Amino acid sequence: MLRRYILALVLLFAQPIGANAQTLQDILQTHQEEVLKPGRRTVGVVLDDLVASGLPQAVPFLEAWRDREIVQRESDGLFFAVAEDGDTVALRDLDTNEVQTTAPDTALTEARPNGGVRRAIGDALVQFQLSDPDIEKRQAAVNAIARSMDASQLAPLQASIEAESDAALLAQKERLVGMLNASFADSTQDRIAAIEALSGDLSVDVRAVMNTILATSAHVALTVPDGANVAQILDVGTDLTPAEAYDRLVAAELAPPLVPKSAIREALIANISDGSVGGVAVAELNTDAARETAYDALAAAGSVEPRVTTQAQADAVAAHIFYLSYDEPDPSITDVTRTALTAIETKVGLSQTVDLGLDALSLASIYFLAAIGLAITFGVMGVINMAHGEFIMMGAYTGFVVQQFVPDYTLSIIIALPLAFAITFGAGVAMERLVIRHLYHRPLETLLATFGISIALQQLAKNIFGTQARPLTSPEWLDGALVFNDVIAISYIRIAIFVLALIFLALILYVLKRTRLGLEVRAVTQNPGMAASMGINPDRINMLTFGLGSGIAGIAGVAIGLYAKVTSEMGADYIVQSFMTVVVGGVGNVWGTLAGASLIGFLQKGIEWLNPSNTLAAQTYMILFIILFIQFRPKGIVALKGRAAAD
Amino acid sequence: MMQRSFLAQNPSVLWFISILAVFTVIVTLLSEVTGVDMISTSFVKTLGKTLCLCLVAIAMDVVWGYCGILSLGHFAFFGIGGYAIGMWLMYARTEGIVLESLAGQPIPATPAEISDAIGNQIFGVVGSSDFPMIWAFADNLFLQLLMVVLVPGTLALVFGWLAFRSRVTGVYLSILTQAMTLALALYLFQNDSGLRGNNGLSGLQNIPGYEGVSQATLSIVFFIASAVALGAGYVFFAWIVSGKMGSVVKGIRDNEARVRFLGYHVESYKLFIFTTTAVVAGIAGALYYPQAGIINPGEIAPIASIYLAVWVAIGGRGRLYGAVIGAAFVSLLSSWFTGGGAPNINLGFYVIQWTDWWLVLLGFSFVVVTLFFPKGIGGLFDMLVRKQS
Helix, strand or coil: CHHHHHHHHHHHHHHHHCCCCCCHHHHHHHCHHHHHCCCCCCHHHHHHHHHHHCCCCHHHHHHHHHCCCEEEECCCCCEEEEEECCCEEEEECCCCCCEEEEEEHHHEEECCCCHHHHHHHHHHHHHHHHCCCCHHHHHHHHHHHHHCCCHHHHHHHHHHHCCCCCHHHHHHHHHHHHHHHHHHCCCHHHHHHHHHHHCCCCCHHHHHHHHHHCCEEEEEECCCCCCCCEEEEECECCCECHHHHHHHHHHCCCCCCCCCHHHHHHHHHHCCECCEECCEEHHHCCCHHHHHHHHHHHHHCCCCCCCCCHHHHHHHHHHCEEEEEECCCCHHHHHHHHHHHHHHHHHHHHHHHHHHHHHHHHHHHHHHHHHHHHHHHHHHCCCCCCCHHHHHHHHHHHHHHHHHHCCCHHHHHHHHHHHHHHHHHHHHHHHHHHCHHHHCCCHHHHHHHHHHHHHHHHHHHHHHHCCCCECCCCCHHHCCEEECCCCCEEEHHHHHHHHHHHHHHHHHHHHHHHCHHHHHHHHHHHCHHHHHHCCCCHHHHHHHHHHHHHHHHHHHHHHHHHHCCECCCHHHHHHHHHHHHHHHHCCCCHHHHHHHHHHHHHHHHHHHHHCCCCHHHHHHHHHHHHHHHHHHCCCCCCCCCHHHHCC | CHHHHHHHHCHHHHHHHHHHHHHHHHHHHHECCCCCCCECHHHHHHHHHHHHHHHHHHHHHHHHHHCCCCCCCHHHHHHHHHHHHHHHHHHHHHHHHHHHHHCCCCCCCCHHHHHHHHHHHHHHHHCCCCCCHHHCCCCCHHHHHHHHHHHHHHHHHHHHHHHHHCCCCHHHHHHHHHHHHHHHHHHHHCHHHCCCHHHCEECCCCCCCCCCCCHHHHHHHHHHHHHHHHHHHHHHHHHHHHCHHHHHHHHHHHCHHHHHHCCCCHHHHHHHHHHHHHHHHHHHHHHHHHHHCEECHHHHCHHHHHHHHHHHHHHCCCCHHHHHHHHHHHHHHHHHHHCCCCCCEECCCCEECHHHHHHHHHHHHHHHHHHHCCCCCHHHHHHHHHHHC
8 A cells, every 4th residue: 555655656746747747638638529529440549648648647537438427518628527426517627636626517518438439448548557556456457468368468568567566467467478479479480489488388378379379260262272371171071071061162152052951841832733842742742852853843943943963062072172271371380389289288188187186086085985984894894884874974964063063163173073983983883782783694684774774864864954955164274275287286175085084094904903903803703703702702892893984984974074065865975886985995805995996986087087078977887887897806806815705 | 287286375376366356446446437436546546556566566575585686776677667668658649749730731741850840849858859779669669568578678687697697696786786776877867868867758647549538547547457467477476486496596595505506507597586577677667657657767766776675674575465565555654654644743842744754764663674573564464374373
């Protein structure tokens, strides 16, 4: 603010010392007619003079002029800005910017610039704004130029660079000058230099500039004219179909238009006489061949235009040459641009591959988080728990409820994670004791009983929280994304989920392989009878293991809730995928779950990349792939061997 | 001779057929058609649909209760049957409408124009007008009826062959069939699946060629057809599971390895049962959806197949009448509760609205049935029989 004030002061005092001490009013008086009724051509003179004068008060004047707030006092021809409208208008002096006088509405003539003129005024304003002391106005002007690039902006933008004080804006301006130079610089050398300078830039707007330079249009001629900058000679049959080729000939008025089926029909209807057309009975006109015969008879009689025969079409197409030519006439520039664009596109392609890889990795970590609890209950214990998805949902709703009581998002997440674990651990233990324990030797019935629990829990959640999606807001430090370049970016929340997945992997491996509990779990899994005879209580171990698997589902629910919406159906969305992950990876093995999640994550992203418009199709193909995969590796990617593999 | 011994072995078949016949006659007599009008047309439709659900439940019972394959995909076969018949119904009806509207034109329409107009009518909602390949036989009722049988059958045959030959069993097979169902539902949800995506096929209650016949009559015709199909399906499956084949199939359920070691080709038996039941499910679907009037991909979602298993489990696995009882009982109860027929319970501090709480009740009662009454409702009959003897 202070800087702006000083700048304004400097401008104010500097002006009278300038070579010509003219006021804004003086300039306007010399162009009375153009100010009052500006035309798109005549306005240029006024604008040029205003720009040349460098008067600071020109900017508010231009703004007022554009907004139709400039009036002329009819008595002496002086111009004023309208300060307050009404029957009596308060007038503001254009040079001092003070409300000086009032005048009745009838004694004033309003300046009425039309749309085209107002756009021209806007362009001129951009030039002023580029050196405006207010950085926001400068930024807005630069953005305006970037939105619609145009040759006239090059000079003022270049002129404003030297005085630019803000480093970031300076960089933007220089980049913009580069792009403008590539398209509009006067000499071929300058343009080539500018284009080559841009070839390291991956951003979308640079690619757009290059694509504009390389824009082609389709032409057709008997021979390729001299001086045409030909991009490609089109081969009829491979690059375009004969029908398209003929349509282009018609469009270029090099061949007579075809008679479409609808026109044939219209002509036949118009020429019905005595129940027949051209010698064919109306009732028989129900095939295209019969209609054509009738139409040809009409054409022979001279009452309608004749049809273009297939032979004539083929001859016309063969006689002409179809080609694409660049709108840019200079071949040296298009050559350089093509090379630069190819280089950029190679880099973009590489970056997109990396970006896709990151996407796939984050999807894989979500699947891993959703499935890791199952890897324990289903994979290690062999208990199929269809309500696992509902444990994920319970975890997510726990996070939501905590956020209702603890408004600080960071703190609420820190509370929600262990709370979700505790709640779902409890739910898991209760379910194991009440239901699953009684069904250990009837796996199919476990599936159905847990499914019953699943629908009951889902409906309960719907009754308590309603059907609409509930938000689980992430802390501020997880907003935004880690940006590597214009193509590669990954949001912090996905990184957090990835890190969480890694932590879980390490934690579970540690629990299973390095703790007493893990040892006992593995012992009970392999041979409950023998484990029991060694003094391990299988009931207790099963209960704890099931609780652990469920608790992890709860934590996964909080993580998934941060990234997707919390609904009562969110668990059902993940359950089939989770089972797939465990089965594909290999039952009974945490590493297998990791492999399964990675395979499914990367596969899904890969299929989506091949067919980007359709995630539903991607999921369909992925499931089909998994069904086939299980045919060939029924035990999953990481198959257990030896004693551990025994059923 | 053979026939007599089969029926003698299975007294329940005769009982079932008689009860079904009496039920059908009573409903027909009390319907709008005879003028008695004690059972409304919409309730006749509900009963007819329920009979179709009983038929698919029997199929499910054979594949799960007798053969031990918990398929979570049989409702998908049911849906495919519905889609197959729905394609003909929709095509033929739209063709009738289009021909009528084109009849007033000064010159007769070409086949291409007719086909375009029908395509526009049917696929306009998904922004297309071309007929996809799968509609190639839609204009022919006989071929499309063949599709009702062939498509579920072929799908079950290929899927079953792949799954059984690599010895996928138990819960793995359940998950695999569920994945198949999910893949099919997701595929059908796409607009370019060629089956109108999310919109599904609609207007199926209008039977082309019988526009003049009232819905009351049509509903009774379909009700009787469903009853006949159910009776035939019951006899067919009762015959399959009673003979020597039935013994092998039950043997596979109880100990697959042992049956294999006895020299039976287990995979063939399983494949036969899986495919046959899929075909019957398809037929049931083809009878169900003209009564429902609309089919969309949501009907095929994995949850529907799980409900099918729920019905069979509640009714009582391993006995065919159990499946019928379960399907009829649970689906009618479900429509009574969710349709607002059940009175709400006022607890003073909270009003239990059954439209919200029915699924909770169903879910938990399902757990209770699995835990304490593994034989389901059918188990009650055993108790009765035992008391008498």
